[in-house]
Amino acid sequence: MATLKRKKKKLVKKKGVRLGPSKGGPSKGGPSKGGPSKEGKPSTGTKTVRTKKVGTRIRPRPAEGTGVPTPSTNGKVRRKRRATAQSMAASQRDISVSEFFAKNRHLLGFDNPRKALLTTIKEAVDNSLDACEEAGILPEIWVHIQQTGTNRYIIGVQDNGPGILKKQIPLIFGKLLYGSKFHRLRQSRGQQGIGISAAGMYGVQTTGKPVKIISKVSVRKPAHYYEIQIDTKINKPKILNGRGDGVDIPPGDKGLKAIAKHGIEWEPQPHGTRVTIELEAKFVRGRGSVDEYLEQTAIANPHVTLHYLDPDGHGRDYPRSTDLLPPEPKEILPHPYGVELGRLAALLTEAEATTLVQFLISNFSRVTPGVARRLCRTADLSSRANTRRIGREQIDALYQAIQTTKISPPSTDCICPIGEQLLLGGLHQVVPGEFYTAATRPPGVYRGNPFQIEVALAYGGQTVTQNVTRELLLELVEETDARTIRQFLINTFNGLGADGADRIVKSSGLGTRTSPGKLKPKELAKLLEAMKNVNISEGQTMTVMRFANRVPLQFQHAGCAITQTILGTNWRSYGLSQSRGSLPKGPVNLMVHIASVWVPFTSESKEAVASYPEIQKEIRLGLQAVGRKLGMYLRRRQKVKQQSDRREIFLRYLKEVATAVSEVNGADQARLYEQLVKVAKKRTAEADMVLDDRGRPIEDRELDLGDNVLIVDPTQHQANIQRVRNQDASQEETVA
Amino acid sequence: MAKKKTLASKRAKVKLTPRDKKTLARLEGLADRVVSAANARRDPYVDIPSRTLSNVRYSPRKRILEMGKSTNRRQLFDLSQAKAYMRTMLVSSGCKRLLDQGKTTSLRGLYYMLKHTIEGAKENTFDEQNECDTIIEDVEVLLNSIREELHLYAENRGAMVGNITLTDKGDEINCARIGSGGYAIPSIVEPEIIQLSKKQCGAKFILHVEKGTVWQRFNEDKFWEKYNCILTHGAGQPPRGVRRLLHRLHNELDLPIYCVLDNDPWGYYIYSVLKQGSINLAFESQRMAIPDAKYLGLRSIDFQRCNLSDGVRIALNDNDRKRARQIARYPWFEKKRAWQTEIKKMLSNDFKLEVEALISKDISYVTEEYVPERLEKRDWLD
Structure with a gap:
């Protein structure tokens, strides 16, 4: 608090005579430049958006106490005390978690419009998948991005999940840190319960439009329709429609009409949830894009069907390659090794009054009565001690005892890996190649948390363009709606990319803007020749896909334990060329998946996995397993x-x-x-x-x-060539 | 190739010397072995005596390097050797053609004769001349016929001047009246081409220097006239022609040979090659090595002995040091204390000296003082 006090002093100095908290207005009229003026000067009742989290602005100052001359540029003047403890107390108050995240949205992955779009979709899709899997429903997800203005998009994500109860909807979508996943140790995509509500908050902040949610629990029950804004000041949802109560849409055809009247989209489903958020965003393709995210999600979740409609009106479907839902992950108790001192103390106070041994057995996994007694003995505590009567020092002793006592590692059946066969299937479905291999490592433990590593690899030697026959090319050219050859190549051949298309067009000697429909037979022959001769895989480096609990990680690859381990592995012995300190060369797609009850991310935005030696070792062993197979092949x-x-x-x-x-x-x-x-x-x-x-x-x-x-x-390979599906409304799709 | 063949057959039959006949018989033997192997469905191969350090032996009795008995097998049906085998056969056929027509050609000439694109492939039989040159050396050892017998010669290199008259292809050449350029020593100096006679030689010894520039100095100062000697140089590492001629002059005319070379590992090595023969051409040591050649200079002690200025020193690099130690371990130097001290001295000096360094004293210091003094004092290394 001392720091705040000092800051206040400075503020008052600037303001001259205006001392202490003045009621009401002046806050807005206060000097707007300079940091200190932002410190919540006004007292209660006024606009409070400016309040900052205490302690974020620590600015050490040499002067301690009051009445000490402050060294300043305009000479040494003896100052009066600028604020009293009382006056400052008036401006000291709670900070809502939503206010904090509204100001620090980069912590959640909303640093720029491009990432905001991806994060929003990601949070919505992850939530949908978690919900479907928990309910035991084979997930089917619709993602629709629609542009409404420059840098403005409407995102709609719908699932066929169990739906949400009416009273829960506003809380889930309109309150930060509200969720079911935080307090349990269980493998799931989401962890904190910030994501989707933060996305809604971002939408409201950037466009002023509320989040629209439709949720339906069963065919016969009415669907609930809500328009919600998050009240950042109190971290509570504000319902805008139906006079703060939401609207119920009756089931059946009548309901569908009602939905249409509201101007919201709804794929007719017996149950499910659709969330629509309008936000300031930027749509891009390529690395770190929505396309990439959905593609990788399809790989890691072979039981999911995805329908994706992008802002250009192109649709792409990722059908599921298996009807088998992953087994339901078990919830586990924390392992003593993974518990810190503070948490141990908190658990002790929370627990019902009982004996220490009983407490240890019932609150931790892998603590048997024997182990519990041994812990007590090592900590020099009575095993019958009452948990309520255990002091700080004793907790410390207990904590030390845990560290020195040998406790068997946590059970690992709470982890559900994707499985080698499904990995192969998923990868084969999406990534073109000729050789696929996968390895699922046995589970490991870091800091008392079980985890499991899976690695899959696709190797594609020959590029698809080199195997196209004249007849097939003619067919493809006829059915495409692309305007230029370049576009045609990019759209039709997966894994070719803009760079490869450019090289083919250049080598064919045709104009970049030539329309594929108007190609003369001679020009077509030239194109075919170029397609056969240009070596696309030349100079290609390994593509790395990282996953944590089946969620693709798309940013901060350099800081991620997975990338670091890949770089540290010698791929030369597996037949790939690799220069020192870089990714190996060759047409290789590599995916690494870490499944854990608690994935150690380096930040809240969940972009990179922290480098625990146990994790890195498992990754390395997994990489070596697939590497050996690749080498043999x-x-x-x-x-x-x-x-x-x-x-x-x-x-x-x-x-x-x-x-x-x-x-x-x-x-x-x-x-x-x-x-x-x-x-x-x-x-x-x-x-x-x-x-x-x-x-x-x-x-x-x-x-x-x-x-x-x-x-x-x-x-x-069917994933290699994108054929036009004439029956579907969706048309040609670009390469992710 | 067929076209060339008809051209050759049209020409009048050339007269073959007995030496040529012997070579032709060997070439045909080589080809016959291929045919018989193919008949028997076996892999054709040739065993080439290996020209490596491991297959070279120093004969302390003869004081020359001799080739050992180990051979390298070169197979047609071995991925890494197929091309070399094909080239070996090509070179043989090229030599056969030269012999048939009674002509000689340069190494480069043969390279062009045999260079063509292989049918049905974007590949040439030879891409660089040195690829061809090594194969020629292989064929030499394979057939036990020297280059001259295969009708091949190299570029002329090295020069000679002095009180001697020799016959070169019927022309009398007086090397005392040859001008400033000297007599260019041809690549082939066999008795069929160059005849020497004791009667026409007034010189008392041979002074061999390393390079043309130093030779020029001696020639300009008429050193050979004053001291009645023959003056030769080999433009660095002396080519076969120079070495063979020195060998003949030494053996046929009983002339002692003194060498003035740079004081560096390379100079030592030139001396070693002149004296004992080289590893690569060990099969020709008999005809080329001069075990009695003497090393006159420059010596490691010359920097102090001649009071040279600091500026003429050239620092040794790692390569030089390594090479010097290698040379010190040569069996023909190993037992000689004088040589060991010489090399050790250079290493402890940590610099090398070129013959031209003596010019810093005086332009003609080397011809008027250095060499005469050494000869006078009989101060040389053996």
Whole structure:
């Protein structure tokens, strides 16, 4: 408090005579420049938006106490006391958590319009998925982004979840730090209960439009419709429609009409929730975009169906690749190793009066009566001591005892990994490639929290553009609605990207703006030629996808334990080239998933995983597991290629040798050549077995990589080419 | 290639010397082995005596380097050797063509003769001349026929001047009246081309210097006239022609050889090659090495002995030091105390000296004082 007192002093000095708290108005008229004036000068009842969290503005000053001359630029003047303890007390007050986050929205991932859009969608989708999974419903999610003005978008996210009870809706969407997930130790996407309400708050702040929520619990029950604003001052929802009570929409057709009348979208579903937020945002594609987020979500959640309609009106569907819901994660008690001193003290005071041993057994996991007694003995406490009578020092002793006593690690069945087969399926569904492998590590423990690492890898050697036939290209060109060739290439071929498209267009010699529909046969041939010759994967580096509890992490890759571990792994021994301190080169997509009851993020915006040595070790082992499989596959491929290369080289030189020899000793050149070719064939017989008629290596029976591997023919890959779905209203979609 | 062949056959038959016939027989033997291997469905291969340090032996009795018996097998059906094998056959066929036509060509000429794009591939038989040169050396050791017998020669390098008259392809050449450029020593100096005779030689010894510039100094000062000697240089590491000629002059005319080389590891090495032969051409040591050659200078002690100024010193680099230690361990230097002290002295000096350093004393110091004094005092290293 001392700091605040001093600050007040300074404030008053600036203001001259106007001492202490003056009731009402002047706050607004106060000098607006300079930090101190912002300190909540006015007393209760006036505008309070300016109040800041106490302690955020610590500015040390040398002068202590009162009456000490303050060194200042305009000479040494003996000052009067500028504020009394009483006057300052008047302005000292609570800070609402919503006010704090409204001012510090970057902490939650709303630093700029671009990220705000992504964070909003992310929070909504994560909440939907959590709700569906908890209710045991196969999730189906609709995401719609619509532009309403420059830098203004309406975001609508709907799920087919269990719906929300009427009285809970305003609290969930209109109150920060309200949720079901914070107090329990259980694997879920959300943790704190800040996300979606913060998104709503951001929307209100930037556009003034309320958050609109429709939720339906069952077919027969009415749907609830709310328009909510968060009251940042008191961290409470303010309902705008239905005179502060919300509107009930009757079930059936009548309800659908009512919904249409309100001008809100609703995919007809028996139950579910739709949240619509209008906010200031910026829509971009590429890295850190919504497209990327949804794509990666589809990979990590193969049981989810996603429908996505972007601001340009393009729709893209990610159908689920499995109907199997992940098993329900179990809730666990905290493990003693993961509990800090303060938390231990809090638990003790919260607990009902009982014996210490009883308290330890019932509040922590893995504490057996034996362990509890041992803890008490080590801490020099009676095992029958009453929890209410335990003092600070004794708590400290108990805490020390926990650290030194060997307690078995927490049970790890509370973690639900995605599973190797589903990882392969998810990755295969979304990422083009020819070789897929996955590894799920056994669970580990950091600081008393169980966690589990999963790694999956997709390797795509040949790019899809190189395998397109003339007929297929003709078909694709006919059905596309893209205006330029470049757009056509980007839209049609997944994983090509703008850069690759540019290179193809350049090498084909066609104009960038040429319309694909107007291509002459000759130009089409040129395009095909370019597509075959341009090596897209040249200079490509590994793409890393990071996930925490099935949620993609898209920012702060450098600060994340996952990226750091990937960089620290030697990929050269697995057949990839890698320069020191950088990601390996090659057409590789790598995903790393950490599942835990409490993922250690580096910040509230949940963008990077903290580097615990236990976690890094598990990641490294996982990477090595997939790396080994990749290495085996690449080496095998290399070997086959070498065999055919060998024959080629021999055949190339045989003619020269035969000619030279016949020149020296007059032997029959043709006969000698034939004989040499026969010897060459004998020597490279192995190459015959593994080459098909097109000269490409075919499936290889000898290579046994285990069951967590998937090898596909990249030419047949459906995720590679985006075909136009004529029946659907949604059309061509761009590459994420 | 077929076209060239018909051209060659059209030409009148050239007269083959017995030496050529021997070489041709060896070439044909090589080709026959390929045919018989192909007939038997076996991998054709050639065993090439290896030209590496491990396969070189110093003979203390003959005081020269000799080639050992180990060979490298080069197979056609080995991925890393296929191209080299093909090239070996190409070079053989090229030599056969030269022999048939009774012509000689330069190494570069043969390179161009054989260089072409391989049918059905975007690949050349040879891309660089040095690729061809190493194969030629392989063929030399493989057939046990020296380059001259394969009708190949290298660029002329090195010069000679002095009181001697020799016959070069029938022309009498008086090396005492050859002007400032001297007699350019040809690449092939075999008795068929150059004839020496004791009667036509008035010189008493040979002074071999390292480079043309130093040689120029001696020639301009008419050193050879004053001291009645033959003056040669090898433009750095002496080529085969120079070494062979020195060998012949030494053995046929009984002339002692003294070398004036730079005081650095490279100079020591030149001396070593002249005296014992080189690793790469160990198979020719018999015909080239001069075990009696003497090392006159420059010596490591010359910096103090001749009172040279500090400016002429060139600091040794790591490479030099490594090389010097290597040379000190050569078997023919290892037992010689004088050489060991010499090399040790250079290492402790930590600088090298070029012959030109003596010019800092006086332009003609080297010809008028340094070399005469050394010769007078019989002060040299063996």
